[in-house]
Amino acid sequence: MPLTLTPLPGIPLIAPGDDLVQIIQESLPRLGLSLQEGDILVLAQKIVSKAQGRLVDLTTVETSQEALRLADQIDKDPRILELVLRESKEVLRTRPGTIIVEHRLGFVCANAGIDHSNVAGDAAGGEEWVLLLPEDPDAAACAIRQGLEAASGVRLGVMIIDSHGRAWRQGTVGVAIGLSGLPGLADLRGQADLFGYRLRITQVGVADELAAAASLVMGQAAEGTPAVHVRGFPYPLREGSLRELLRPKDQDLFR
Amino acid sequence: MPLTLTPLPGIPLIAPGDDLVQIIQESLPRLGLSLQEGDILVLAQKIVSKAQGRLVDLTTVETSQEALRLADQIDKDPRILELVLRESKEVLRTRPGTIIVEHRLGFVCANAGIDHSNVAGDAAGGEEWVLLLPEDPDAAACAIRQGLEAASGVRLGVMIIDSHGRAWRQGTVGVAIGLSGLPGLADLRGQADLFGYRLRITQVGVADELAAAASLVMGQAAEGTPAVHVRGFPYPLREGSLRELLRPKDQDLFR
Numbered sequence: 001m002p003l004t005l006t007p008l009p010g011i012p013l014i015a016p017g018d019d020l021v022q023i024i025q026e027s028l029p030r031l032g033l034s035l036q037e038g039d040i041l042v043l044a045q046k047i048v049s050k051a052q053g054r055l056v057d058l059t060t061v062e063t064s065q066e067a068l069r070l071a072d073q074i075d076k077d078p079r080i081l082e083l084v085l086r087e088s089k090e091v092l093r094t095r096p097g098t099i100i101v102e103h104r105l106g107f108v109c110a111n112a113g114i115d116h117s118n119v120a121g122d123a124a125g126g127e128e129w130v131l132l133l134p135e136d137p138d139a140a141a142c143a144i145r146q147g148l149e150a151a152s153g154v155r156l157g158v159m160i161i162d163s164h165g166r167a168w169r170q171g172t173v174g175v176a177i178g179l180s181g182l183p184g185l186a187d188l189r190g191q192a193d194l195f196g197y198r199l200r201i202t203q204v205g206v207a208d209e210l211a212a213a214a215s216l217v218m219g220q221a222a223e224g225t226p227a228v229h230v231r232g233f234p235y236p237l238r239e240g241s242l243r244e245l246l247r248p249k250d251q252d253l254f255r
Numbered sequence: 256m257p258l259t260l261t262p263l264p265g266i267p268l269i270a271p272g273d274d275l276v277q278i279i280q281e282s283l284p285r286l287g288l289s290l291q292e293g294d295i296l297v298l299a300q301k302i303v304s305k306a307q308g309r310l311v312d313l314t315t316v317e318t319s320q321e322a323l324r325l326a327d328q329i330d331k332d333p334r335i336l337e338l339v340l341r342e343s344k345e346v347l348r349t350r351p352g353t354i355i356v357e358h359r360l361g362f363v364c365a366n367a368g369i370d371h372s373n374v375a376g377d378a379a380g381g382e383e384w385v386l387l388l389p390e391d392p393d394a395a396a397c398a399i400r401q402g403l404e405a406a407s408g409v410r411l412g413v414m415i416i417d418s419h420g421r422a423w424r425q426g427t428v429g430v431a432i433g434l435s436g437l438p439g440l441a442d443l444r445g446q447a448d449l450f451g452y453r454l455r456i457t458q459v460g461v462a463d464e465l466a467a468a469a470s471l472v473m474g475q476a477a478e479g480t481p482a483v484h485v486r487g488f489p490y491p492l493r494e495g496s497l498r499e500l501l502r503p504k505d506q507d508l509f510r
Contacts, residue, residue: 094294
């Protein structure tokens, strides 16, 4: 069975309080699609954050001494750095223009995932607004999944993704930041290969592989395709969580 | 247009000298597919390496002092470590059972990508054989692409992928190790978003995103699906290379 990823057409600009379940349900018929058992919906972080009202007006941010000191060091807006610090557990690396942190959600990323592009707080002062990541992306994915499952009567997966830079390689790739109803990892431990050896590679980051695929379909620039319908995910659906994908700090050779 | 990834059925076990162009061409009609302008074929490293005869009989490997010293330190087969060192520019990290290197091809990975599973050198002594990565994956992708383009008369992309572990996150994901006819990165620098701001994220690792998608479809255990047909790749095809995806060492905060 092929894996098919289809961008949902006609998703409007999202505002705080918008009902993403309803918006997805209204988009699917435009594709001639109805949800089937095992389908997965992948949503860009941005629309979930906006629906949650995670916009922050930079003019209201009070900067700490730490943010001001950091701003001097790395030449970034101290108000954004203040938000980065509030959203992070630990600063891993800094250099001019760049700050890499462990986000409070547990993953490592630049700028705590705070987004300054495509954010319009209001028509006049849009440039002073930024967007934080969703409060609890696993929970947000779960709520959207429950809404879509209730409406469709079939079992689904829902994933929220963002684009992260990587160690060693150029270019951002889509990664999962929240999921519900699909595995984060597929554990192949003990599964024999064709010649009866045990596999050395034991765990595959299947949610991140799907996130990368969906990110490819979404593109980056247009907010018109922040949701992707997936059919043919080749692993059994089960409960899943971002936590599966986070490498414990003491097992990480590159922190 | 949806992105569709279809595993090619009936790919046989590959032996040194096998003609992958012919094998792919024989598989496509089983899907009822003929190649169209812009299609991409993604191949697992393993079949390219095998066709190139990159199998090594471990009983023939002479171990250096460095390999023996390393074997003591991290409790691995010194013959495999000898091959890892020969295939690498630099050892980045070691700990018991694990060695992370910069491969001679320029990417960072565990074990220099040397594969001990699903390798049958001969029926009697299969366990003593390992498989090195392809000699020059960009060139291998280019040769396969030229063969398929000559046969089909349409412009195509070809990519060779492997599964790599990552800093910070659990689970391996598919990544590009060689490509021809498709971009490694899509450079969005200067492209305005919906509100006219400049995007902060400038480069997307589109080849790696596609590699992850294809890896998801291939799975890991069965050698039956080491080739995937892709239709609907959403970026214009152009010449591309693994080199685009390699972060220069002096720009890497995590080496």
